[in-house]
Amino acid sequence: MSHLKLHGFFNSSASYRVRIALGLKELEWEHVGVNIRTGAQNGVEYKALNPAGLVPTLEHGAVRITQSLAIIDYLERLRSTAQLIPADGPERTRVLEIASLIACDIHPLNNLRVLKYLTGPFELSEAQKKQWYLNWIEQGFDALEAWLPAQGNFCVGETPTLADCCLVPQVANAERMNVDLSSYPRILRINEHCLRLAAFADAAPNRQPDFVA
Template sequence: MIRLYSAARSSASFRVRIALNLKGLDYEYAAVDLRGGEQLGEAFRAVNPAALVPVLEIDGQRLVQSLAILEYLEETRPEPPLLPREPAARARVRAAALAVACDIHPLNNLRVLGYLGRELQAGEAARNAWYRHWVVDGLAQLEAQIRAGGAHGRFIEGDRPGLADLCLVPQIFNARRFDARLDHVPLLMGIFDQCMALPAFAEAQWERQPDFA
């Protein structure tokens, strides 16, 4: 049995939900209440000492870090593929995924926004400006990177959704929540729409999860 420790609005959890759906893998959903601080409690620390979701229990192992989980799924359940075959194409897809996972998302998660308010006395307007700055700038960089790569089609790489698309989609959900502008990244938004037309993406979204609130 596969079990995913997840939170509905967690972008990293959302990525793994899409991958499990794309690969047709059934899983048990174990909700972790991030706003209530459940990840910091002793019970969840026994699951992941780093106190982060997602955690995937699979093949008798506990895996952490969403991108490591996705690579594991790709190596052990290769169909349908999340990465192309050719090394330079794989590097392009991974680079796009990392542009979201390293350059945008870490600046905007709950614990960072909490620190800004608590320790730096940043009010809601300043926190929102911070959020929008990194997401607007980061998505513009990602769009430029994908255009420079020249391999995009209906999706970030060609006409099949993959590792980078399933990082993009949760980031767009997040951007909309903070009313960040998105009209400057038409290529990304076209790809987002293509993704959301697929059940694997649509069923992984926030409001379809049992812990959505």
């Protein structure tokens, strides 16, 4: 198998999703740090690789993939073991619903470039920025909590899926922003269980080579 290389940032939720999937698939890969805090994602060299100037980007031989869900779909087809997206039926639908809710509805409104724009050109205060963040987290997590099972260790079914790959980084993001998550016991239960698994624990931001406190 050709060498897998993931360009990402330790604290990027989207990069975190892919790291979890790589771990669950037990694939060997190389980490290439892209410091989005200093603007490395907008450099000429990286934008030649990913014109959107976002992380992560997966390189696999001549293949270049630049969106986390597309990368995980690619990994799903690359190695069929530890299936992350059910082949069919209601479980497939629910996995894709949850992944889309997090990756398309919650995360894009609260990622670093949006928050910087709010406090930059829009001149919002830190308190206003926090209120923006909290609003979208609460709306998204209210829906997510309702979709999750009352019992069980994962978002859907008896094994980790794409939904769990998305949930754990989003919880970490919310905790980093000091959001009170006590109203979401199902989310917290699943997150706690997942973090006991090696693939999730090894993917954590503080275990990455480019981690800075």
